[in-house]
Amino acid sequence: MTSSGPQIPKIAVRGLQKSFGTNLVLAGVDVSVATGESLVIIGGSGTGKSVLIKCILGLLVPDGGSIRIDGAETVGLAGRAREQLTHKFGMLFQGSALFDSLPVWENVAFGLIQGRGMPRRQARDIALQKLAAVGLGAEVAALRPAELSGGMQKRVALARAIAAEPEILFFDEPTTGLDPIMADVINRLIVQCVRGLGATAVSITHDMVSTRKIADRVAMLHRGRIVWHGPAADIDRSGNPFVDQFVNGREEGPIHMQVRAA
Amino acid sequence: MMGFLASVGALALTFLAGTGRLALFAARALAAGLAPPYYPRLIVRQFVYMGYYSLPVVGMTALFTGMVLALQSYTASSRFNAESTVATIVVLSITRELGPVIAGLMVAGRVGAAMAAEIGTMRVTEQIDALTTLSTDPLRYLVLPRLVAGLLTLPLLVIIADIIGVFGGYLVAIYKLDFNAVSYLTQTQQYLKTNDVVSGLVKAAVFGFIVALMGCYQGYHSRGGAEGVGQATTYAVVSASILILISDYFLTQAFFT
Ligand SMILES: Nc1ncnc2c1ncn2[C@@H]1O[C@H](COP(=O)(O)OP(=O)(O)OP(=O)(O)O)[C@@H](O)[C@H]1O
Ligand SMILES: [Mg+2]
Numbered sequence: 001m002t003s004s005g006p007q008i009p010k011i012a013v014r015g016l017q018k019s020f021g022t023n024l025v026l027a028g029v030d031v032s033v034a035t036g037e038s039l040v041i042i043g044g045s046g047t048g049k050s051v052l053i054k055c056i057l058g059l060l061v062p063d064g065g066s067i068r069i070d071g072a073e074t075v076g077l078a079g080r081a082r083e084q085l086t087h088k089f090g091m092l093f094q095g096s097a098l099f100d101s102l103p104v105w106e107n108v109a110f111g112l113i114q115g116r117g118m119p120r121r122q123a124r125d126i127a128l129q130k131l132a133a134v135g136l137g138a139e140v141a142a143l144r145p146a147e148l149s150g151g152m153q154k155r156v157a158l159a160r161a162i163a164a165e166p167e168i169l170f171f172d173e174p175t176t177g178l179d180p181i182m183a184d185v186i187n188r189l190i191v192q193c194v195r196g197l198g199a200t201a202v203s204i205t206h207d208m209v210s211t212r213k214i215a216d217r218v219a220m221l222h223r224g225r226i227v228w229h230g231p232a233a234d235i236d237r238s239g240n241p242f243v244d245q246f247v248n249g250r251e252e253g254p255i256h257m258q259v260r261a262a
Numbered sequence: 263m264m265g266f267l268a269s270v271g272a273l274a275l276t277f278l279a280g281t282g283r284l285a286l287f288a289a290r291a292l293a294a295g296l297a298p299p300y301y302p303r304l305i306v307r308q309f310v311y312m313g314y315y316s317l318p319v320v321g322m323t324a325l326f327t328g329m330v331l332a333l334q335s336y337t338a339s340s341r342f343n344a345e346s347t348v349a350t351i352v353v354l355s356i357t358r359e360l361g362p363v364i365a366g367l368m369v370a371g372r373v374g375a376a377m378a379a380e381i382g383t384m385r386v387t388e389q390i391d392a393l394t395t396l397s398t399d400p401l402r403y404l405v406l407p408r409l410v411a412g413l414l415t416l417p418l419l420v421i422i423a424d425i426i427g428v429f430g431g432y433l434v435a436i437y438k439l440d441f442n443a444v445s446y447l448t449q450t451q452q453y454l455k456t457n458d459v460v461s462g463l464v465k466a467a468v469f470g471f472i473v474a475l476m477g478c479y480q481g482y483h484s485r486g487g488a489e490g491v492g493q494a495t496t497y498a499v500v501s502a503s504i505l506i507l508i509s510d511y512f513l514t515q516a517f518f519t
Binding site: 054057058059083086087089090091093095097098099100101110111114115116117160164 | 299380383384387388389391392393394395396397398399403
C-alpha cells in the first residue's frame with residue numbers, strides 16, 4: 001500500500017484518450033472509483049468500454065491522460081513495477097480467454113501457481129472451491145475449456161478472476177450468455193466479493209437487472225466520454241436523456257445506432 | 263523514376279524496421295530469462311514436441327537425401343573415374359550442409375507453423391492478455407521456452423539426421439552401385455573432420471532458434487481472427503525458410519577453410 005486514505009480513490013482516471021488509427025475511441029474519460037465500491041459502466045456496443053478497462057489494466061497503452069491506482073500514476077509503468085501492480089488486478093474477459101491447453105482447474109489456479117508461486121496441490125483446492133462458488137462441480141475440473149458450454153466458460157473465467165482474491169476486480173459482461181437464474185448467482189457472487197472481501201469492482205454490462213444488483217455507482221460512456229455518473233439508485237431519475245434511453249431500451253432518443261432499414 | 267526510388271527506399275525502411283522489431287523481440291524474450299521464475303517443465307514439453315515428433319519427418323527426408331546424394335555423386339564422379347570419392351562426398355554434404363538445412367526446413371514447416379498458429383490463436387482470443395493479468399510475463403512463459411527448445415533440439419535432430427543420411431548413401435552404394443561395404447565405410451571416415459560435424463551442429467542450433475523465433479514472433483503479433491492467424495502461420499514458415507538459407511550461406515562462409 002502506498003498512500004491510502006478515505007479521500008484517495010482506488011482508481012482515478014483523468015482525461016484518458018485512446019484512438020486506433022483515425023478511430024477516436026476514448027476522447028478524455030474522467031472516472032474514479034472509491035475503495036470497496038462497485039462501479040458499473042454502461043454504454044452502447046462499441047463505445048469503448050472494453051478499451052477503457054484494458055487501458056486501466058495496462059493491456060493497452062493510452063494516447064494521453066492519467067490513470068492513478070491508490071494515488072500512484074500507472075501510465076508508462078513497465079517491467080517489475082508493472083508486474084507488481086497486476087497483482088492487485090483480477091479480470092474477467094468478455095470472451096472468457098481461457099487457456100485452452102490447460103484443464104479447467106489449472107485455468108482457475110493459474111494466477112496462484114504461476115503468478116504467486118503457490119504449491120499446485122494447495123492451488124488446486126482453492127480452484128475447486130472457486131469453481132463450486134460459480135456453480136461448477138468437481139467433475140468439470142479436469143475437462144478442457146473447449147468441452148464446456150459458453151456460459152460454463154464464462155463462469156470458469158469468473159472463478160479465475162477472483163481466485164487470487166485481488167484488490168481490484170474487472171468484469172467485462174459477466175452475465176452475458178447466462179440464464180437468468182445463473183446470472184443471479186453470479187450477481188450475488190460479485191456483490192459478495194465487494195461487500196464480503198472488500199474488493200473494488202469495475203463491471204461492464206448491458207444487463208440492467210444485473211446493474212441494479214451489483215452497482216453502487218453507474219457511469220455511462222457515450223462517444224468517448226462519460227456523459228453521466230451517479231449512484232445506482234438514481235438511474236431511473238437521472239434526468240439524462242442518454243441514460244433514460246439506455247435504461248429503458250428505446251430506439252428513439254439522442255443515441256443513434258448505425259443501422260439502415262433493409 | 264523518383265517513384266521507383268521512393269518505393270525501393272520505403273521497402274528498405276520497412277525491412278530495417280522489421281529487422282529491428284524482430285531483434286528487439288528476441289532480446290526482450292531472452293532478457294526475461296535472466297531472472298526467475300523459470301519454466302523447466304515448459305522447456306521440456308517443447309523439447310519433446312519439437313524433437314521427438316519431428317523425428318519421423320526429419321529421418322525420412324534425411325534417408326532419401328543420402329540416397330539421392332550417392333546416386334548423383336556417382337554419376338558425376340564416374341565421368342572422370344573418381345568413383346572412390348562417393349563416400350566422402352556423401353558424408354561431407356550431409357554433415358556440413360544438407361543435414362542441418364533439410365532438418366531446419368522440415369522443422370520450420372512442422373513446428374514453426376504450429377507455434378505461430380498456437381500463439382496467434384492465444385493472441386486473438388486474448389489469452390495472452392489474460393496471462394498478463396495473471397501476473398505472468400507472456401514472453402517468459404510462452405516465447406522463451408520455445409526459443410531455448412529450438413536452440414537445443416535441432417542439433418540433436420541433426421545428429422540423428424546425419425547418421426540416417428549417411429546410412430541412406432551407404433545403402434545405395436552397396437546394393438545399387440555394388441561398392442565394397444568395408445572400403446565404403448573406411449572412405450566415409452577417412453576424410454571426415456570433427457569440424458565438419460561441429461559446423462553442421464552450430465548451423466542446426468542457429469536454424470532451430472530461427473524457426474522458434476519466427477513462429478513466436480509472427481504468432482505474437484498476429485491480429486484479426488482466424489485469417490490473421492493463418493497469415494501469421496504462412497509468414498512464420500516462409501520467413502524462417504528464407505532466413506535459414508541466408509544465414510546458411512554466412513555460416514558456411516564463416517566456417518569456410
Ligand atoms: N485492438 C483494437 N484494434 C483496433 N480497434 C479496436 C481494438 N479494440 C477495440 N477497437 C475499437 O474500439 C472501439 C471500442 O471497442 P470496445 O471493444 O471497447 O467496445 P465495447 O464498448 O466494449 O463494446 P461491446 O459492448 O460490444 O463489447 C470499437 O470501435 C473497436 O472497433
Ligand atoms: Mg466490450
